[in-house]
Amino acid sequence: MKFIEQNAWQYLSVKLPAVGAFLLLVIIPLLQWLVDFEIIPKEYHGYITGGVMVFLSWLGKKIYQPKLHQVPLGFVAVTAGHSNSDPGAVNGKFKEAELVTKFRNAVELYLLRAGLTVKTDGQGTINLPLTNAIHIIRGSSTAIEFHMNAASNKQANGIETISLPKDKKLAKALSKAVAEAFGSRLRGDEGWIDQSQSAHGKLGFVSNGGLIVELGFISNEAELSAFNEKYWLAAKAVAEVIIKHEKGV
Ligand SMILES: [Zn+2]
Numbered sequence: 001m002k003f004i005e006q007n008a009w010q011y012l013s014v015k016l017p018a019v020g021a022f023l024l025l026v027i028i029p030l031l032q033w034l035v036d037f038e039i040i041p042k043e044y045h046g047y048i049t050g051g052v053m054v055f056l057s058w059l060g061k062k063i064y065q066p067k068l069h070q071v072p073l074g075f076v077a078v079t080a081g082h083s084n085s086d087p088g089a090v091n092g093k094f095k096e097a098e099l100v101t102k103f104r105n106a107v108e109l110y111l112l113r114a115g116l117t118v119k120t121d122g123q124g125t126i127n128l129p130l131t132n133a134i135h136i137i138r139g140s141s142t143a144i145e146f147h148m149n150a151a152s153n154k155q156a157n158g159i160e161t162i163s164l165p166k167d168k169k170l171a172k173a174l175s176k177a178v179a180e181a182f183g184s185r186l187r188g189d190e191g192w193i194d195q196s197q198s199a200h201g202k203l204g205f206v207s208n209g210g211l212i213v214e215l216g217f218i219s220n221e222a223e224l225s226a227f228n229e230k231y232w233l234a235a236k237a238v239a240e241v242i243i244k245h246e247k248g249v
Pocket residue numbers: 081082088089096147148149
């Protein structure tokens with residue numbers, strides 16, 4: 001995550017008048033000397049000192065503010081796994097791509113309510129493919145994609161988040177939030193799966209800096225029911241983890 005510098009001293013439109021005030025310690029005695037010796041008329045004294053301040057303020061804004069605006073503003077990217085043409089795992093009438101799209105929308109809503117800037121891989125029922133998702137997450141401060149696991153063993157269960165080792169803490173917090181909301185257990189290292197140990201192998205989304213949250217097993221009837229009944233609750237908990245992460249608390 002990134003903080004935008006809030007220090008007013010960075011803005012030279014603030015700094016320059018201060019520098020100007022310092023210069024006036026030199027300029028004022030000089031002006032006084034010029035007035036005393038009648039080199040310049042007395043009434044110009046005020047105009048010159050005021051003019052220096054206005055000029056320095058204008059110069060600071062003109063020169064330095066465009067540079068500050070080049071600092072990228074942070075945004076959170078939340079994307080749904082698979083796409084409208086690739087359903088992902090399926091259990092009866094339930095398709096992974098559709099469930100995680102609903103989850104993405106719910107997380108987005110809570111993030112927007114908290115005042116964060118959010119980018120998604122589609123609105124409503126739109127779920128763009130992975131190539132779009134990878135493009136969308138570029139420049140984000142946090143990028144998270146939602147999936148559901150599936151296994152031939154119907155008992156397989158639990159929540160996990162796949163990430164690079166640098167995002168281990170956030171991955172664990174996300175899994176914990178989901179597991180608590182659904183009453184599920186954590187898989188891997190307290191909910192964290194190192195990308196190199198993932199059954200999926202190397203994931204494009206994770207290689208590009210994102211985290212993949214597996215919101216339980218669609219193939220497990222109990223976890224599928226928990227998802228359908230409580231996904232809003234889990235989405236709210238996930239959003240709270242992201243908000244805390246973004247705010248650095
Ligand atoms: Zn998936």
